[in-house]
Amino acid sequence: MRKTQAVSSLGEHRLMLPAWVKAALAANDRLKGYLTVFQTASAHAAHPAGEVPDLAREFAAAGLDGAWLHDVAAAARKVDDDLLLPDMPRLVRGLEEDLGTMARPVVETAGDSADAARVKHWLDWLRALPADRLSARHVDALTRGRRGDGDSVHLLVMDLHKQINKLAGELASEVIDGANVWDLQPQDRTRVAAFMRGLNRTAALKFDHPGLDTAATRDGERLLLQNDIGTNDAHVLVLQVADRTITLTYSDLHRIRFEFFQSLLVPFGAKWSQVQSRTDAALNQGAAYSVGTAQFDCADEAALEAALEGIGSRIVFLIDWNRARKRLQAFVGKDEAIAVLAEAARLDIGHRAWLQAGGERLVFAAMQAAGEGAFQIGDRLDEVIGNADAHAFLLAVMQLACDALRRGQPAALVADETRMLLPQHVRQRTSEFDLLAEHAAYCHSLAQAVSDGLAHGAERSGKASRELATRAKAWERRADHLVMQAREKAERQPRWRPVARMMEQSDDVADALEEAAFLISLTAEQHVNGWNDNVRKLLARLAATVLQATQDQVKALAIARTLSATSEAMDNDAFLRATWRVLQAERQCDSLLRDARRVIIGAVRDAPSLMLANDLACVLELTSDRQLAAAYALRDLAFDKAGVRG
Incomplete structure (x- = not known):
């Protein structure tokens, strides 16, 4: 066996994988930007009287020329049901180049000819597009996200991204406090450690829920950190750190949770761009989801690390947040439910333990045990005992659940303690009672x-x-x-x-x-x-x-x-x-x-x-x-x- 064959049999291509993965992740950001342009241009051409959304900050974060791409979308027109785009060959060429860059580490390592064939099919398809216009069928094949309707460029990008994230975890050259990292500079290590310090301080509050895996690498002048939050494709958080500026890009299926996360980051100096609403048939059952970018300008390195630590410490409070909010609304109003979750996050109590220990069943059982003289069927907790006492009681139950689960105690004990706790928070007419x-x-x-x-x-x-x-x-x-x-x-x-x-x-x-x-x-x-x-x-x-x-x-x-x-x-x-x-x-x-x-x-x-x-x-x-x-x-x-x- 010749030496070149021996090196090949050991998988020499993996020597290049860290650089390929890094390039693929950057290409993924640009591809999302290009596909957003097609979606925005199509929507604007259908309703030319409306304003084109300002995506300058998102494009800048992806390393794209935002002004040019905005002009492409703004100048889009419908002609005979076709979408007419200025400078379309340049846009398609960017798609083609970045798709090849993104696919390279997957095709080189998957050992699956189906991946290579799928990538080749869509690269050939892009090269065969007309020079100045796209039919409705072309736009659909570019941006479609519903798998039951056939393959698309968008679906390919999503699938490649999942495989690249898996590769990134496998390629990590070291682990810093739980984060898989590679190609870092000395200063990056303290910044990653700061982020992980905050993340690890509260990560236990997710209990048995998956999520919070973190990866970090350097891309030119930027340190990149990505956290998977939970298990949903549209729930993504990416941090870029350049000099003493942090740029955070966040997407969420639920606009109300997005706004909650914005409030959590206020103490750390977040300055948000206009939040955009986007639609993807493959995400959130085709309903709109929200995407926004926040910038943190830090005075010095200590302030930068403090901001990174603060951001990391807040992520766990997004897991199962919407489910907790809906459960709480059985006892208090919508705004008060969010206020309870915000206070729980501020106190580092969390809501996952409450859900895991029984959630609303704990409170309903306590109300039932109090007897029909105190609560009638259909009563809401705050209507009987008032907002302040209901708020305090629900927070106390969350604390009980956290303490019990951390000590490995059974949910039955939380139920017992909840039943005993409720009378302490019932507002009565006479203090003697x-x-x-x-x-x-x-x-x-x-x-x-x-x-x-x-x-x-x-x-x-x-x-x-x-x-x-x-x-x-x-x-x-x-x-x-x-x-x-x-x-x-x-x-x-x-x-x-x-x-x-x-x-x-x-x-x-x-x-x-x-x-x-x-x-x-x-x-x-x-x-x-x-x-x-x-x-x-x-x-x-x-x-x-x-x-x-x-x-x-x-x-x-x-x-x-x-x-x-x-x-x-x-x-x-x-x-x-x-x-x-x-x-x-x-x-x-x-x-x-x-x-x-x-x-x-x-x-x-x-x-x-x-x-x-x-x-x-x-x-x-x-x-x-x-x-x-x-x-x-x-x-x-x-x-x-x-x-x-x-």
């Missing part, structure tokens, strides 16, 4: 956890029962803390004394439920001998009845805080019905306890198992007694508030 509502939320969460645990067999799982007991203890302690707050207020203000007394009675409910959770954890330690389906069903029914009574107490509390001497009879009746259901639940628990004891004595022979099963049943029944006492205390408090005397 704030602590009552928050305490009731803890009682409800405890009852829900105990009921769910028995319904799903927590007594048979050491891990599940331990987690239940741990959560219950934490909630019971938080409930105790609220009682202490009420006592402190009662010492200073007499009007708080009835509230403090009621909270003390309600705290007996929390104590009993925490004890039930503890007994379940003890039972799981190999003390379920003799427990059969009947035992489990009766204990689960007891817990479910206690849960229902807790929900009715929450509903009664929500109604009570709105009662006054002028309340409508409907509100008064709803309050009395809720407290009456607590009484019915207590009587039902008395009966269920007797049934449970008969079944437990008949089924369980092991002494520890018998004792724990009986103790658990008794504690659940005791909980219903204490709920009834708390319900009577609430009646007294509500009647006093409404001016009713017994």
Whole structure:
């Protein structure tokens, strides 16, 4: 084998690939500019009275003569349904040369004759075009993006770009903080590192979503950085750094997200050109997408690196942004949803964790758990508790989700914490009821956890029962803390004394439920001998009845805080019905306890198992007694508030 053959067998063409890829990426920018001219010229010729968009900054960023190309589009005319363009051979020649430049690294490395044949077909087609006019069929073959309608120059450029990006990643001669880079100058490295410092500071907020891969290289006097953001073809961000000026080119399917990104870059000195709306049948289902260019003029190298770091840190907040905005609009208005996302970005909280943990389902579940007295079907969060509290609550839930996912905690925990969090943000008419509502939320969460645990067999799982007991203890302690707050207020203000007394009675409910959770954890330690389906069903029914009574107490509390001497009879009746259901639940628990004891004595022979099963049943029944006492205390408090005397 001759040496030249040996070098060829090792793929000597790859020695030239870095330069070819660099040239191909630059050619891709110019090709997009040329194709934009054809689209703009065709649109202007169809509607000559309209103004031709000013694309000077975009053309300059691509290294094209913007004035000449603008004149070509402005002078376009329709003649016999053909598009007449001045100096068309020069425009087509630029297309042909740059298409060949862009295709070279792909054709040389793909090893697929289909790629070469496709490129040759379109190069031959360009050479055969008329010298002064294009038919509608020609324009369509140049600019068409819908794959189902056949191939086009535009589709070829898009496909080549994808393959070149893949090559760029493979060709990277080194990695700087996660960025694939090649052919950099010494000063470029600190600039790439600055960008990646910002990107990496917030990149974890995307969690399991793909994206944020970065590539960097030098092209003459410019450092080029490209970030893939996510997975969509039309969502692109490219940075050019020359001297102390940063030029950012950004395209987005969603104009509203484009405007959001513009607002994120305001603190870093972005000066935007006029944002253009473009149409591509292959992107966004043929709907328009937005393209714009921002310039950052930096006073010195420190300011330049700070701007690069700032830009990098904001990109993660674009991922899944539109989906988060739509989900938030179930609870607040459109502008407020964007304000929540902007504040989350400012605080480096992010929204991806919230979406991943359940998104709107977390909030709907919390609203539902608050009881129908607080939220009716169809209520929007901000309409019930106000914009400020809704804004604060949604931000807090996003923070909860971020913290939980970073620690590897389950989404179920985020749901539990969200349900407990909502009462803290509910705006009520009287401050005395704030602590009552928050305490009731803890009682409800405890009852829900105990009921769910028995319904799903927590007594048979050491891990599940331990987690239940741990959560219950934490909630019971938080409930105790609220009682202490009420006592402190009662010492200073007499009007708080009835509230403090009621909270003390309600705290007996929390104590009993925490004890039930503890007994379940003890039972799981190999003390379920003799427990059969009947035992489990009766204990689960007891817990479910206690849960229902807790929900009715929450509903009664929500109604009570709105009662006054002028309340409508409907509100008064709803309050009395809720407290009456607590009484019915207590009587039902008395009966269920007797049934449970008969079944437990008949089924369980092991002494520890018998004792724990009986103790658990008794504690659940005791909980219903204490709920009834708390319900009577609430009646007294509500009647006093409404001016009713017994």
